[in-house]
Amino acid sequence: MQHLKLITTASLLTGLLVTPLTRTAAQAGKAPAKLYQPQKAPPRRRRATAELPDDSALPGLMAIREAYLAGAIMFPGNRPIELVLRGYTPGSRATLEARAGRHRVAFKAYAENPAPEAALYEALATAGLAGTSGVRVPPLLAWDPNLRVLVMGWLEGPTARELVKTGQGKRAGDLGARWIQQAASLPVKLGPPLAATAILCRSRQWVAALGAVDPALGAAATVVAAKLGRTQPKEGVANLVHGTLYDCHVLDLGDGPGVIDWQRFGQGPLELDAGMFLATIWRIALRDEPFAGEAASAEQAFLAGTASLLDKRTLAWYRAAALLRIAANKVRVVKRRKVGWRARAYALLGEASQFAEAAG
Numbered sequence: 001m002q003h004l005k006l007i008t009t010a011s012l013l014t015g016l017l018v019t020p021l022t023r024t025a026a027q028a029g030k031a032p033a034k035l036y037q038p039q040k041a042p043p044r045r046r047r048a049t050a051e052l053p054d055d056s057a058l059p060g061l062m063a064i065r066e067a068y069l070a071g072a073i074m075f076p077g078n079r080p081i082e083l084v085l086r087g088y089t090p091g092s093r094a095t096l097e098a099r100a101g102r103h104r105v106a107f108k109a110y111a112e113n114p115a116p117e118a119a120l121y122e123a124l125a126t127a128g129l130a131g132t133s134g135v136r137v138p139p140l141l142a143w144d145p146n147l148r149v150l151v152m153g154w155l156e157g158p159t160a161r162e163l164v165k166t167g168q169g170k171r172a173g174d175l176g177a178r179w180i181q182q183a184a185s186l187p188v189k190l191g192p193p194l195a196a197t198a199i200l201c202r203s204r205q206w207v208a209a210l211g212a213v214d215p216a217l218g219a220a221a222t223v224v225a226a227k228l229g230r231t232q233p234k235e236g237v238a239n240l241v242h243g244t245l246y247d248c249h250v251l252d253l254g255d256g257p258g259v260i261d262w263q264r265f266g267q268g269p270l271e272l273d274a275g276m277f278l279a280t281i282w283r284i285a286l287r288d289e290p291f292a293g294e295a296a297s298a299e300q301a302f303l304a305g306t307a308s309l310l311d312k313r314t315l316a317w318y319r320a321a322a323l324l325r326i327a328a329n330k331v332r333v334v335k336r337r338k339v340g341w342r343a344r345a346y347a348l349l350g351e352a353s354q355f356a357e358a359a360g
Ligand SMILES: Nc1ncnc2c1ncn2[C@@H]1O[C@H](COP(=O)(O)OP(=O)(O)O)[C@@H](O)[C@H]1O
Pocket: 086, 087, 088, 089, 093, 094, 095, 106, 138, 152, 153, 154, 155, 156, 248, 249, 260, 261, 263
């Protein structure tokens, strides 16, 4: 059984990396796209493959780790496939970049069966969003309910966050707005309800997380949550929403935005995604003051491109909720708390409080 898993994972990856090569070879004469190189590689990218976590909650990660260590994943010509850990939440999920030469795929291993997310990628592809131009999501190349893995095409381009940090704030805002415009006309009806009532319910957990590390932070969060309770918007038309439209989930693909990591999708108002996008753009300057001007340009461009689609008060409400959620995430894992985390958590709550007020 273990052996079978090893072969399955190895052939899954090897096969997927060979396919794009065959396609590229057929388009003789056409230079392949250059790999996008981030200006500063985040620390996780530099992690050696041997350091892939050993996490028994993620059967797909265990299988790929074993296959890799056994040397079972190879590319024709005996070139090894390079695996880079791009994201990891212990006991929940891991994201690997699998690369052979110029060919890359995203390999995501989950603790839960990713069938709903796989169905969403298929529905988005049917809606025309997994093509090679315009507004896009990654194409789903393969998935396995037993190993609980998704394998997706790699989208090449800087993230909205990287755009802000490289002086292209307006471009970041325009791309975010283009996604919202696209989402407004998407016919996809998959996913659980993700509207204000569900968010208010979850806000109790965010308040508790903050209170557990610092009672004063907990008290500030309680005030925000109470305001959210008083200003809760009416539930309007439900759209497909991403659920975590962070600045690092929106990529610049040259002729449109690419939106990745749909694990938390559902049905809710567009303001939910817009509020999260704006909250994470604002957070860039909270971490790095010099980017405040570019973050403000991103915000302006985003608001200008979505003004006819979003209700201002509803947006303020979801933005406040997103800021509260980010503050809670910031304090949840002790080892991820960076210098100055407490002051930043207060700043996030201060901003959240103002938007919760504006929602009334
Ligand atoms: N299909 C993809 N195309 C391009 N980059 C990707 C893709 N999938 C993941 N990434 C990169 O890996 C990072 C982590 O992936 P993500 O799906 O957001 O994982 P997590 O569930 O850990 O948040 C992303 O921020 C992005 O840089």
